[in-house]
Amino acid sequence: MIIKTSELETVCGITSTLPDNQYPEIAFAGKSNVGKSSLINALLNRKNLARTSSQPGKTQTINFYNINKEFYFVDLPGYGYAAVSQEIKAKWGKMIERYLKKSEKLVMVFLLIDIRHDPSENDKLMYDWILSNGYEPVIIATKLDKIKRSEYDKKLKAIRTKLGGEAIRIIPFSAVTKKGRDEILDLVESMI
Numbered sequence: 704m705i706i707k708t709s710e711l712e713t714v715c716g717i718t719s720t721l722p723d724n725q726y727p728e729i730a731f732a733g734k735s736n737v738g739k740s741s742l743i744n745a746l747l748n749r750k751n752l753a754r755t756s757s758q759p760g761k762t763q764t765i766n767f768y769n770i771n772k773e774f775y776f777v778d779l780p781g782y783g784y785a786a787v788s789q790e791i792k793a794k795w796g797k798m799i800e801r802y803l804k805k806s807e808k809l810v811m812v813f814l815l816i817d818i819r820h821d822p823s824e825n826d827k828l829m830y831d832w833i834l835s836n837g838y839e840p841v842i843i844a845t846k847l848d849k850i851k852r853s854e855y856d857k858k859l860k861a862i863r864t865k866l867g868g869e870a871i872r873i874i875p876f877s878a879v880t881k882k883g884r885d886e887i888l889d890l891v892e893s894m895i
């Protein structure tokens with residue numbers, strides 16, 4: 704796939720109305736700091752279109768990136784960010800859930816999991832939400848450059864075991880080396 708244009712088109716906060724988009728949407732969900740915004744930048748070959756930060760909780764809105772005037776990437780707020788109140792966490796959760804339920808153009812949800820860590824209870828919950836809303840979750844195992852080659856299989860197995868199944872599709876990815884980028888873009892292309 705050739706990325707010709709990419710721009711941030713809509714930003715939705717807790718009280719915003721979701722946009723009534725005309726093109727298919729591909730969403731990225733995952734824990735805060737897992738690398739959602741970095742992945743979007745890597746896919747688009749942009750350094751800082753989606754803002755990233757080493758501080759968790761950078762993306763606090765649902766951001767819609769218009770790509771090639773053909774489809775959208777949707778950057779969801781990260782969950783599990785410890786430094787916000789329960790009340791705000793609950794509101795973000797509701798916002799994400801509302802989006803998954805209500806969007807008419809959503810065709811696919813990628814769930815990002817840091818390859819170094821076993822999936823959390825929240826990851827499992829997110830996985831089940833994606834499934835129960837009728838989407839086939841595809842896992843992107845991020846920060847692949849941070850582990851040794853010899854650890855890959857063990858880490859991927861741990862993700863499968865926790866989320867419940869051998870059949871789960873997992874794409875290992877690194878925003879540093881760009882490994883996995885083509886596989887993700889091919890899958891996106893097949894979905895839009």
Ligand SMILES: Nc1nc2c(ncn2[C@@H]2O[C@H](COP(=O)(O)OP(=O)(O)OP(=O)(O)O)[C@@H](O)[C@H]2O)c(=O)[nH]1
Nearest residue numbers: 736737738739740741755756757760761762781878
């Ligand atoms: N080494 C390495 N670092 C990464 C990778 N992806 C992301 N990071 C780093 O991880 C941190 C968090 O990345 P973000 O892309 O901002 O994460 P996010 O999931 O968008 O975080 P929130 O917006 O807080 O939900 C940043 O310091 C990134 O540079 C990767 O593949 N490899």
Ligand SMILES: [Mg+2]
Nearest residue numbers: 739740761762
């Ligand atoms: Mg982010």
